[in-house]
Amino acid sequence: MKLYRPAAGEPDLWPGLAPAMTRPIRWDRIGEQYDQMIKYATAIRVGTASTEAILRRLMKANATHSSYQAMIELGRALKTVFLAPYLRSRTLQCEIHQRLKVVESWNRPTA
Numbered sequence: 790m791k792l793y794r795p796a797a798g799e800p801d802l803w804p805g806l807a808p809a810m811t812r813p814i815r816w817d818r819i820g821e822q823y824d825q826m827i828k829y830a831t832a833i834r835v836g837t838a839s840t841e842a843i844l845r846r847l848m849k850a851n852a853t854h855s856s857y858q859a860m861i862e863l864g865r866a867l868k869t870v871f872l873a874p875y876l877r878s879r880t881l882q883c884e885i886h887q888r889l890k891v892v893e894s895w896n897r898p899t900a
Contacts, residue, residue, distance in 0.1 A: 793869045806876070814866045822859035829856065 832838035
């Protein structure tokens, strides 16, 4: 699991997470492409474009498309925001594990 620091500097701010911490989130990438990401999200939500069509368009540039890179960076930030409380709370870990077991039981073949 990799966690991303919210800002540059202060690498020792979270000593318990040091083995999992990597580079800072590139907020500038997200900021530069924010409007475009909102356009893509809106197109998907209102149904004027499919997720597959947008991904196809972004992947034509071999994952170097600036909007794609910004979306990846936003995903890293969201993952870190989710994992921080998850790693801290044994109760949350158990709750998520229990819910995953329920979902997996739906997909279990019946005899």
